[in-house]
Amino acid sequence: MSARRKAATANGQSAPLTSTMPSGAIRTTPAARSPFFPTRLELQLLAIYPGTLLLGSILSALTPAFRNAPYSPDLQSHDPAFAPTYFAKKKNIFNVWFVKKGWGWTTVAFIAFLLMWPGFGKGLSVKRIRAMLRYSIITLWWCFVTQWFFGPPLIDRSFLYTGGQCELLNDPSAMEDMSDTRVYFTAAACKRAGRKWTGGHDISGHVFLLIIGSSFLWFETLPALTRFEGLRDGRRIVLDDGKVASVAVEKSPASEQDEVTRKGVSLPFAVAAFMWWMLLMTAAFFHTWFEKFTGLVVAFLGLWVVYFLPRGIPAVRAVLGMPGV
Template sequence: MSTRRKAANGQPAPLTATMPSGTIRTTPAARSPFFPTRLEALLLGIYPATLVLGSVLSTLTPAFRNAPYSPDLQSHDPAFAPTYFAKKKNIFNVWFVKKGWGWATIAFAVFLLMWPGFGKGLTTKRIQATLRYSVITLWWFFVTQWFFGPPLVDRGFLFTGGQCEKLQDPSAMEGMSDTRVYLTAAACKRAGRKWTGGHDISGHVFLLIIGSALLWFETLPALTRFEGLRDGRRIILDDGKVASVAVEKSPESENDEPTRQGVPMPLGVAVFMWWMLLMTAAFFHTWFEKFTGLLVAFAALWTVYFLPRGVPAVRAVLGMPGV
């Protein structure tokens, strides 16, 4: 049976010297601190389930199955697209998905500034939430925008044998430095040329998962009030013991009426990102391209939201949402 750790003043003992106090109990190590709680597992399970659902829809629906699919375009032929959402130039894809990180940033900023659970002013909780967002943003930037040259998506494509069609002619490669080859390949799609021969991680799947999960994980403390939902996150303390930590009650919840200020916008953006993920799963990319997009997104989420639970030094910097 777990026991509650108390300080001399009767309040829960602090998690570390640099973290605010919260509800903390020593507990048998029945589950690794690096693993999600049941609620988090259900939340994360939505993403692979959505990819499977989209693939099933595209396979079983006659209109979707019979529409010509172009591997080079990674989408259905625009002239025969089965629905409006199957067209790359649909307004939601152009103005929401392609600008998805901007929408996620705006939604996160609204939550960061408005939710009373962060306290007033430049609090430790607010700083740590900003650091978590910054690490996720850096990973997004490395994967999709730039990684000491071409982004990781383009480097992965080239590493698996991909080339721009212009470079398939050996004579076109003569006299070109490795840097020139990389830059030409990275700009291939922007120039309207075919991008063939390698594995292309789905940048849309990656973006939509990492953006919506960021918003979900950060807003969960504002949504989970029941004990069964709040408890269960296991951590490793500085002394090596395993403990269970819950969402800390913030001052505005003393009257048992939680404040939802700043929450509707991030939730709305997260839900719409899920819808566009379903559309991407149904109409764009191959199954393996979507699966690798999922894995790359999950790698960042594990680093930011699960690694700190088992490594006190990382937790002292990034903290944990709601604690």
């Protein structure tokens, strides 16, 4: 079917569809909801994350064992000697081998979905290429926030801008022997020097990673799940002519639904679900409330750019596309 097919309107006329718009169930609709806002289904999905942070904080505040365990601001966790549960220890196996390597697990799960899900078509299809572009941008945002941003990552820059520094910088005698290139401007470099990274606001990297990783997997696999369940998400988009249209995931024939859901979706679903569990553990045992909140905001910002901005700007949508259409 041509990408320039006509979209039926309520009065029986048709509105032109640009060549950048992928196939899907499309109809023009009154602009009751901005294309930049999530659908009801997406809103329910996104609401899980602040709800999880709130639930974890409530558990931490109301449970005597959690409340009485000493909390160390420097460690951003409970004192290991008095940790209320195994999950409250930073060196628990799930934190070391899953959370700290979370983007690797996200990547493996996405590659499995990318290679196995029949909805992408055969070979290097346009849908598959656009999915890879979305992954690349989300990965770039993860890198900017946690690894590198033309120098220190955004998490470390925000820490410095809010008054934080390496403890070594408070020692004039130690500073005398340091060149400008040896000044510790990142948390990792400071810790390698055996000092503490103190004084500023630390955006929770764990919260950021767990939210953006699991949300990315959810948004990419949601079309497969909505096909199987027969849900219509009704995402609104702006067409090239400025009209607002509603586009829903094309529903597979009944004979194909089991295959579509089975292939490639199980691993992303499992990784996203375990990320949610570790987010709950992080909410209960690590970081302050404000540190967790800013991690949530920074994660949502990256998701909005990749999954909601293209709906209102056809030129961006022509490059990144939309999952499932």
